[in-house]
Amino acid sequence: MIVRLMGEGQYRVDDACLTRLNELDDGAVEALEREDEAELDARLDEMWGVVRDQGNRLDDGDLTPSDLIIPPSDLTLEETRALFSEQGLIPDLPA
Amino acid sequence: MAGLMGRATTVVKAKFSKLLDNAEDPNETLDYSYEQQLTLLQNVKRGVADVVTSKKRLQLQTTQLEQSLLKLETQARAALAAGREDLARAALERKTTTQEQLRGLDEQVKGLEAQQEKLIASERQLSAKIEAFRSQKEVIKAQYSAAEAQVRIGEAATGIGEQMADTGLAIQRARDKTEDMQARAGAMDELIASGTLEDFTSDKTQLDRELEQISSQSQVDSELARLKGELGAGAERKELRP
Numbered sequence: 001m002i003v004r005l006m007g008e009g010q011y012r013v014d015d016a017c018l019t020r021l022n023e024l025d026d027g028a029v030e031a032l033e034r035e036d037e038a039e040l041d042a043r044l045d046e047m048w049g050v051v052r053d054q055g056n057r058l059d060d061g062d063l064t065p066s067d068l069i070i071p072p073s074d075l076t077l078e079e080t081r082a083l084f085s086e087q088g089l090i091p092d093l094p095a
Numbered sequence: 096m097a098g099l100m101g102r103a104t105t106v107v108k109a110k111f112s113k114l115l116d117n118a119e120d121p122n123e124t125l126d127y128s129y130e131q132q133l134t135l136l137q138n139v140k141r142g143v144a145d146v147v148t149s150k151k152r153l154q155l156q157t158t159q160l161e162q163s164l165l166k167l168e169t170q171a172r173a174a175l176a177a178g179r180e181d182l183a184r185a186a187l188e189r190k191t192t193t194q195e196q197l198r199g200l201d202e203q204v205k206g207l208e209a210q211q212e213k214l215i216a217s218e219r220q221l222s223a224k225i226e227a228f229r230s231q232k233e234v235i236k237a238q239y240s241a242a243e244a245q246v247r248i249g250e251a252a253t254g255i256g257e258q259m260a261d262t263g264l265a266i267q268r269a270r271d272k273t274e275d276m277q278a279r280a281g282a283m284d285e286l287i288a289s290g291t292l293e294d295f296t297s298d299k300t301q302l303d304r305e306l307e308q309i310s311s312q313s314q315v316d317s318e319l320a321r322l323k324g325e326l327g328a329g330a331e332r333k334e335l336r337p
Contacts, residue, residue, distance in 0.1 A: 006261055009220060023099035033128065044099075050235070060223035063231065063254035069103040083151055084102045 003051050006065040011055030015058065020050050021068075037077045044073035104171070111256030121244040124228050125232045128252050132225045139218045142266040148216060149273045150207045153200055160197050164190055175322050187318050191311040203276055210269045217265040224258045316323050 001018055004010045013021070031039035036041045047070050058064065071083055097105070167190040174182035228251055271334050 003100075004257060007217065007265055009216075021099065021100065025100050028099045042324065047100075059228035060220045063224060063227050063251045065108075065250065065253040066104070066257055068100045069107050069257070070100050071103045080099075084106060 001057065001067045002064055005048055005051055006069060006072050008048075008059065008072075010058040010062065010064070010066055011051050012058060013051060013055040017050060017054045021047055021070075024050070032077070034082060035077060036051045040077065040080065043075040044071065048073065096135050103177075107257055107260045108253065110260050111253065121241055121248050122236055124252065125235065128255065129225075129229065129232060132221070132228065132259060136218070136221055136225060136260060138266055139214060139221060139262055142269050143211065144220065144271050144274050145317060146207055146211045149276045149280070150204060150211065153204050153207065153276065156199050156280060156283055157197065157204070160193055160200065164193055164197075167193065171318070172322055172326070175319070176326055179317055182317070183319060183322065185320050191314055200283075203220055203279070206272065207276060210272055210279045213265055217262040222260045224255050225271065228255050236269055 001013055001015075002010055003021070003065050013082050027049070028040055028043035031037075031043055052072065071080060075083065167186045171183040171186035171190070174180075174186060231247075231251050235244050235251070239247060
């Protein structure tokens with residue numbers, strides 16, 4: 001599986017790593033629902049750590065699409081919510 | 096409910112596929128996408144320049160504030176020598192406020208530096224991907240039938256679209272941050288120009304202010320005592336004169 005750390009780059013990860021990521025992801029969703037920003041940031045940081053430590057970084061010139069995208073932990077709770085809203089935090093691409 | 100990873104993935108991909116819907120012919124899609132990429136790369140370069148400009152401005156203000164610290168210290172000393180403790184106190188109070196402003200500026204400069212690094216990393220990744228896309232695009236055009244090309248283009252375009260969305264987010268955030276900094280820098284310029292550095296825009300509570308008052312009061316007191324000590328010998332000599 002290929003995972004993108006938003007703002008950093010793409011990594012190839014194995015199944016064991018993916019299982020761990022899914023556990024952490026569940027915790028992150030719960031934290032977001034509880035509006036617990038500290039907990040959310042901690043879970044996201046852990047996810048980033050797992051990918052960085054256990055994944056293999058893809059070359060910058062690699063064009064393979066990612067299977068999963070992990071948001072950065074320095075987003076505020078509001079930015080994280082905006083990221084998932086209809087308009088999204090991600091700006092429109094140049095037309 | 097889908098996980099955060101799943102939702103982020105969906106959002107990012109949706110953003111780019113909407114863009115590609117505009118072009119249907121494979122060759123057109125390739126050229127169209129390539130143009131978008133170049134435009135975005137231009138935006139990133141501008142974003143980096145914006146961040147650097149803001150940082151320079153804050154650094155300039157830091158220098159100005161450091162100079163005003165020296166000036167205030169000199170003024171306090173002069174006021175005390177002239178026996179005007181009230182003026183010396185006022186100057187030292189301003190010095191304390193200026194020191195706080197300086198600490199704030201340091202943090203902002205660090206924030207901008209982090210932003211600058213992220214943007215530069217994004218720019219590097221995007222450039223590498225655009226280069227890879229450019230060479231693939233010619234191969235796809237030359238070697239594949241329309242059906243095959245469609246599949247290959249889908250892959251390459253999704254891969255680069257993701258990077259574009261990611262880089263777009265990095266620029267957007269840097270821009271928000273720089274705008275915020277520039278507004279603050281503008282306010283700071285005015286304060287420096289008018290010589291008053293009181294923070295009228297802070298959202299501190301009355302209690303915060305009073306607590307700060309106490310600590311800045313004691314700092315002022317100890318600085319006054321220090322200056323008095325330093326001037327002690329000089330003052331005595333003065334009194335001996337007829």
